[in-house]
Amino acid sequence: MIEKLDQIFVILAHWVVSFLPVWLQPYLMVLLGVVGIVVTFPALFAITVLLERKGLGRMQNRYGPNRVGPYGLFQPIADGIKSLTKEDIVPLSADAVVHFLAPVFLVVVVFMGYAVIPIGRNMTLVNIDAGLLFFFAIGASTELSVFMAGWSSRNKYSLLGAMRAVAQMISYEVPLLLSSVAVVMMTGSLSLNKIVDQQNQYTYGLPHWNIFTPWGFAGFLLFAIAATAETNRSPFDLPEGESELVAGYFTEYSGFKFALFFLGEYVGMMGISGIGTTLFLGGYSAPLQILGFVPSWLWFFAKIMLSMCVFIWVRGTLPRLRQDQLMNFAWKFVLPLSLLNLIVAATWRFMGEGPLRWIVCSAILLVVYVFMGRLGMKREHFGPRSYRYAE
Amino acid sequence: MLGEGILKGLGETARNFAGSFVSADRLTTVQYPEERIAPIEATRDFPFLVYDGDDWEAGLRCVACQICEKECPPKCIYIVKSTDKKPDALGKPQIYPARFDIDISVCMSCQICVEVCPFEAIKMDTEFELSTTDRFGGLLYDKEELAKSNEHYHKIHPTEAAEVDSRLAEEKAKAEAKAKAAAAAAAAKAAAPKPPVAAPVAASPVAPPPPESEKQG
Numbered sequence: 315m316i317e318k319l320d321q322i323f324v325i326l327a328h329w330v331v332s333f334l335p336v337w338l339q340p341y342l343m344v345l346l347g348v349v350g351i352v353v354t355f356p357a358l359f360a361i362t363v364l365l366e367r368k369g370l371g372r373m374q375n376r377y378g379p380n381r382v383g384p385y386g387l388f389q390p391i392a393d394g395i396k397s398l399t400k401e402d403i404v405p406l407s408a409d410a411v412v413h414f415l416a417p418v419f420l421v422v423v424v425f426m427g428y429a430v431i432p433i434g435r436n437m438t439l440v441n442i443d444a445g446l447l448f449f450f451a452i453g454a455s456t457e458l459s460v461f462m463a464g465w466s467s468r469n470k471y472s473l474l475g476a477m478r479a480v481a482q483m484i485s486y487e488v489p490l491l492l493s494s495v496a497v498v499m500m501t502g503s504l505s506l507n508k509i510v511d512q513q514n515q516y517t518y519g520l521p522h523w524n525i526f527t528p529w530g531f532a533g534f535l536l537f538a539i540a541a542t543a544e545t546n547r548s549p550f551d552l553p554e555g556e557s558e559l560v561a562g563y564f565t566e567y568s569g570f571k572f573a574l575f576f577l578g579e580y581v582g583m584m585g586i587s588g589i590g591t592t593l594f595l596g597g598y599s600a601p602l603q604i605l606g607f608v609p610s611w612l613w614f615f616a617k618i619m620l621s622m623c624v625f626i627w628v629r630g631t632l633p634r635l636r637q638d639q640l641m642n643f644a645w646k647f648v649l650p651l652s653l654l655n656l657i658v659a660a661t662w663r664f665m666g667e668g669p670l671r672w673i674v675c676s677a678i679l680l681v682v683y684v685f686m687g688r689l690g691m692k693r694e695h696f697g698p699r700s701y702r703y704a705e
Numbered sequence: 706m707l708g709e710g711i712l713k714g715l716g717e718t719a720r721n722f723a724g725s726f727v728s729a730d731r732l733t734t735v736q737y738p739e740e741r742i743a744p745i746e747a748t749r750d751f752p753f754l755v756y757d758g759d760d761w762e763a764g765l766r767c768v769a770c771q772i773c774e775k776e777c778p779p780k781c782i783y784i785v786k787s788t789d790k791k792p793d794a795l796g797k798p799q800i801y802p803a804r805f806d807i808d809i810s811v812c813m814s815c816q817i818c819v820e821v822c823p824f825e826a827i828k829m830d831t832e833f834e835l836s837t838t839d840r841f842g843g844l845l846y847d848k849e850e851l852a853k854s855n856e857h858y859h860k861i862h863p864t865e866a867a868e869v870d871s872r873l874a875e876e877k878a879k880a881e882a883k884a885k886a887a888a889a890a891a892a893a894k895a896a897a898p899k900p901p902v903a904a905p906v907a908a909s910p911v912a913p914p915p916p917e918s919e920k921q922g
Contacts, residue, residue, distance in 0.1 A: 372725045373718040376734045630722075631714040687707025 360390035412466035434611030475562025479553035510597030749829035766826035773818035781811035
């Protein structure tokens with residue numbers, strides 16, 4: 315029974331497919347998987363947006379949307395209708411084709427990332443050996459869409475936003491990859507299914523998640539920071555900084571194209587949360603062995619929704635960074651630490667079992683973290699400002 | 706240590722988040738159409754014309770001097786002077802505005818018209834629910850829509866209105882005393898023997914309108 319509930323979608327898909335001729339079955343299987351992903355994640359997107367608006371409201375001591383339906387629960391529907399019925403404006407001097415393609419490209423690319431994420435046991439759409447590589451390759455092409463949007467709009471704010479976005483995303487791609495390389499080193503595989511399987515073991519009822527090791531914990535934090543920057547979320551939301559750039563690269567978008575950008579952003583966040591979950595939080599495995607009866611896909615969704623809540627929480631807390639702070643942080647703090655994390659992971663691998671490797675690895679990371687923190691927080695003292703006026 | 710501040714901040718927002726469910730007085734939001742808070746006395750949005758008595762047309766204090774029209778920074782006031790004269794609140798025959806329009810879609814609520822008006826005829830209203838489906842005509846207010854009674858003024862700005870009323874009463878008393886003195890002088894003059902050439906000057910009952918180009922305030 316429990317096994318059936320866990321595999322319910324797989325069984326359903328096989329049942330639906332069994333009505334068709336054999337040669338068609340694999341194609342329909344894939345199609346069903348795609349439909350499932352394309353329906354589920356926008357639904358989660360709607361929930362997340364509502365959650366964000368209400369949660370942010372509460373963090374700022376206000377109610378948030380509470381007019382549409384009971385407790386404002388139908389707000390996403392109202393938002394959807396609004397964005398569908400709004401006028402779609404394309405600037406006269408914009409490159410109309412690229413302007414139209416940018417949001418479409420973003421959404422397509424973002425959904426393609428889900429192809430390799432193991433959503434539940436036996437629930438990976440395409441189980442390829444280099445799944446992690448595929449995800450990052452696809453994820454990197456969102457930059458292209460952002461730049462397409464910024465360039466084709468022919469608007470200074472759009473262009474500046476796109477420039478910032480590209481600079482930021484390329485900078486943070488490096489630590490994002492390096493922090494996940496540690497996991498690949500330990501697992502010895504780029505296959506996301508293998509990575510989850512390796513974490514889906516229990517000692518004394520406790521899971522073998524990567525986050526419960528020194529290198530995994532540090533890696534997870536670095537991954538989370540880089541993922542936040544990669545998805546242009548606060549506090550790294552400079553590309554769409556309202557206070558200086560109107561709306562950044564999607565300034566010239568309205569109506570449904572704007573909604574597509576919005577969708578792409580959130581679905582991308584969920585995708586990167588899914589990868590983070592798979593790499594560090596044990597993917598679809600239960601947090602305790604006795605909770606193993608809960609369907610695996612439910613754990614996966616619970617974990618990504620939890621990380622969305624953390625995204626919202628961080629957004630409600632931190633102010634936006636400055637561009638130079640952002641870049642300094644990426645190249646002078648996150649990158650060296652993620653390189654160090656690779657060394658620590660290697661040390662962990664070759665020190666063998668025992669408490670000694672815990673002490674050594676934690677100590678290395680902690681000492682370097684504190685030292686770099688001190689170094690980074692050292693204030694530069696400037697003298698009094700002097701002005702030299704033109705003669 | 707690095708990151709301490711972030712953790713502290715996260716704690717603060719978490720406390721706000723949880724607290725807003727527990728104590729209602731954390732939430733400052735007023736659920737507007739159902740709940741309302743009384744406006745503070747200095748509230749202002751758009752100007753209106755004050756009238757005395759019951760008849761808005763007869764009681765308008767405005768004498769169409771056009772100072773407000775000249776001073777209005779966004780030029781949202783449009784006045785047409787009348788060609789005839791009608792007695793004003795003091796009984797003196799005065800020019801009155803044949804047309805007085807304010808386009809509140811242009812008005813920026815600066816209150817300069819109120820400050821320059823020598824007749825206390827234009828004041829700021831507090832009515833803010835002015836939405837209309839006609840974005841041009843619906844926001845262009847004519848004389849009738851602008852005219853509001855002195856009682857209304859007393860209701861929305863009690864202190865200021867009382868001050869204005871006492872000032873007007875003082876002026877009225879002064880004018881009456883002056884008129885009485887003038888009448889007495891005239892009577893004394895009439896009683897006295899007539900001078901040889903007495904071409905009685907037709908004294909204009911209306912004071913010439915104040916200089917318009919002068920910048921006030």
